[in-house]
Amino acid sequence: MSIDTAKGVLGDATVAELEAALRGTVVRPGDADYDEARSVWNAAHDKHPALIVRCAGTADVVRAVEFARSQDLLVAVRGGAHSIAGFSTCDDGIVIDLSAMKGAVVDPVRRRVVAQAGMTWGDLDHETQAFGLAVTGGLVSSTGISGFTLGGGVGWLLRRHGLASDNVTAAEVVTADGRVVRADPREHPELFWALRGGGGNFGVVTSLEYELHPVGPQVLGGLIFYPAAEARQVITRWREEFDRMPDDLTTLVNLTTAPPLPFLPPEVHGTRVVIVGGMYAGDPAAGEAAVAPLRSLGTPIADVMGPLPYTGMQTLIDPLWTRGAHNYFTSAFIEPSDTAIDAVLRHHLTTPTPRSELHLHQLGGAFARVPAEATAFSQRDSGVLCNVIARSPDTTDFDAHIAWARAARREISRNGHGAMYVNFTGDAAEDKVRASYPEAVHERLVRVKDAYDPTNMFRLNQNIRPSAAA
Numbered sequence: 001m002s003i004d005t006a007k008g009v010l011g012d013a014t015v016a017e018l019e020a021a022l023r024g025t026v027v028r029p030g031d032a033d034y035d036e037a038r039s040v041w042n043a044a045h046d047k048h049p050a051l052i053v054r055c056a057g058t059a060d061v062v063r064a065v066e067f068a069r070s071q072d073l074l075v076a077v078r079g080g081a082h083s084i085a086g087f088s089t090c091d092d093g094i095v096i097d098l099s100a101m102k103g104a105v106v107d108p109v110r111r112r113v114v115a116q117a118g119m120t121w122g123d124l125d126h127e128t129q130a131f132g133l134a135v136t137g138g139l140v141s142s143t144g145i146s147g148f149t150l151g152g153g154v155g156w157l158l159r160r161h162g163l164a165s166d167n168v169t170a171a172e173v174v175t176a177d178g179r180v181v182r183a184d185p186r187e188h189p190e191l192f193w194a195l196r197g198g199g200g201n202f203g204v205v206t207s208l209e210y211e212l213h214p215v216g217p218q219v220l221g222g223l224i225f226y227p228a229a230e231a232r233q234v235i236t237r238w239r240e241e242f243d244r245m246p247d248d249l250t251t252l253v254n255l256t257t258a259p260p261l262p263f264l265p266p267e268v269h270g271t272r273v274v275i276v277g278g279m280y281a282g283d284p285a286a287g288e289a290a291v292a293p294l295r296s297l298g299t300p301i302a303d304v305m306g307p308l309p310y311t312g313m314q315t316l317i318d319p320l321w322t323r324g325a326h327n328y329f330t331s332a333f334i335e336p337s338d339t340a341i342d343a344v345l346r347h348h349l350t351t352p353t354p355r356s357e358l359h360l361h362q363l364g365g366a367f368a369r370v371p372a373e374a375t376a377f378s379q380r381d382s383g384v385l386c387n388v389i390a391r392s393p394d395t396t397d398f399d400a401h402i403a404w405a406r407a408a409r410r411e412i413s414r415n416g417h418g419a420m421y422v423n424f425t426g427d428a429a430e431d432k433v434r435a436s437y438p439e440a441v442h443e444r445l446v447r448v449k450d451a452y453d454p455t456n457m458f459r460l461n462q463n464i465r466p467s468a469a470a
Contacts, residue, residue: 003028003050010050010071021063024056024100037097038089040078041142044326044398045086049076052095058172058180058206064096065204066178069457076460077204080120080144084329085427087200087460088147096204098146106131111212112169117146117205125314134215134310136164140321141314149208151199151423151462152377154385156221156279156313159250159365161213165196165377166370170209173202176457180206194448197377199422200461201445202452216310220287221279223304223316225264228272230298231255231345235360237297238276239336242383247365249290251278255344257354259320263302272348273301279313325355328390328402331424332413333382336360340415344386347408352401355391358408360384378441379419386412387424402426422462433462 003010019026027037028051037052050073053064068075074093081088081099089095101118108131115124122141128134136157138148145164153164161167170184173191181203183192194202226234235253245251254275258268276294280287284307291305308316334340344358351357363383372378388408390401405426418435425432434442442464449456449466456469 014071015051018053018063018067022053022056022060024054024060027052027054038095040081040083040086040089041323042083042086042327043324044328044395045083045089047086047089047091049090049095050092052097054097054100056100058174061096061098061174061204061206062178062180064094065174065176065457068094068096069176069178074460075457077200077458079117079146080142080148082143082147084327084423085425085462087428090460098204098206099144101206104128106133106212108133112209113212114207114209115145116207117144119145121145121148121314125311128212129216129311131212132214132216133212135167135210135212136161137314139314139317141318142321142323145208146205147200148423150195150197150205152197152421153423154361154421156250157213157215157281158367159245159247159362160281162366162370163377164210165375166366167211168196168208169211171195171205172207173205175203176453176455184209190444190448191452193374194376194445196375197422198445198448198464201449201458201464203458215281218284218307219279219281219310219313220284220291220305220307221313221316222277222306222308224276224294224297225258225268225301225303226274226276226298227301228255228274228348231274231348232341234274234276234297235336235341235344236338238294239341241293242362242364244293245362246290248282248287249278249280250365251276251294251362253277253360254357255348255360256357257351258301259354263304265301268301270354272351274298278305320355324393326392326395326398326401328398328405328426329387329424330405330409330426331385331387331421332409332416333379333419333421334384334386334412334416335382336384337415340384340386340412343408343411343415347388347404347411350404352390352397352404353392355393356401356404357389357391359387359389361387372438376437376441376445377422378438379421379436382416382419385421387421388412425462428461428463430463430465433464436462
């Protein structure tokens, strides 16, 4: 059976030849598992690729890249498939699916792990916590390690150990011409620099090597719920604690609607609340003094902060972030001024759905101490990252929900320098990409793109356009 693509028709013999060269499998339209294989976590993106190549290893990735190049196919690369902006799927092109590539080798002596790019943070934490080690990971355990890391990687260890990308020591990459290269400080150093914050622009990353740190197995963390009526006081007092917080403590504020959790009074369910989350990465006993100020920011509705396994902290909010909802994320690096707080509070009062939220991530600590020129992620001087999230169980009025998120971001971003977090830019737009990087950083990223992907084969991302495509 032939397959229609945006560039023409793929004959059955051509696809069969590709499949014969793989250890993994090819999924075609009409196959029994096609609908499952094409779906992603974010239901806002419902695409129909011409082919899905489920890779079993790096050699399969090479074959898939060569095939895509020979057939001039649009390429989407999929790791964990959260696909907030829809980049891990496409219409009529080829999806290079890495999700079966879940191997990890932990070296507890050197405190390193080599992790294949199909792993989620739940997978990787499972392996590294066996040795009492961890690296900054996603707040939702089903998040894939690769896309998260390549765009930066904000998590509960950010102030103690920096971004996920700050902890990358090497990467294996399949480039647009089908080469397999190792990028580290000695081999392909410019590519290594670009991968840490430049997103998936430069090839298919098949594995990442991370530096690990002693964390857990027990940490001190959790959530404290405050009424929305005290939101201004809570955020203002939270901001005032920044200079006194140790680097071992990473916190965030979530302005949301209270879910029907058993530890919340029934009368609170469905009302707007302010949640202060935090994790102390050191000895839980020592962390009690550090988190004490978080308990007196207002009048707590519920305090569920205490000792728990690190893996428990990493999965704490998983039940609220299941697959199948429609999601739109956007962001801004800001200073938490009174004006910024005013804007955040106004937009909290107009959230379009109960699961639409505004997150204020505390930065600083180890994150801020990385020199701006050390990695492509160079937005190190802001105090807070604000993520604006529109989330709905279905498509009803979702365009209006997106408009709410964009309007909120537009107003809140006036309290910063306009930069976005590249993992949360909402959708593909050149102006958003340019706003995410200083001019000199963007120019350097273009030079790396010219060297490794001059035809822009890998363009389903927050795209750094090569010179030839400018």
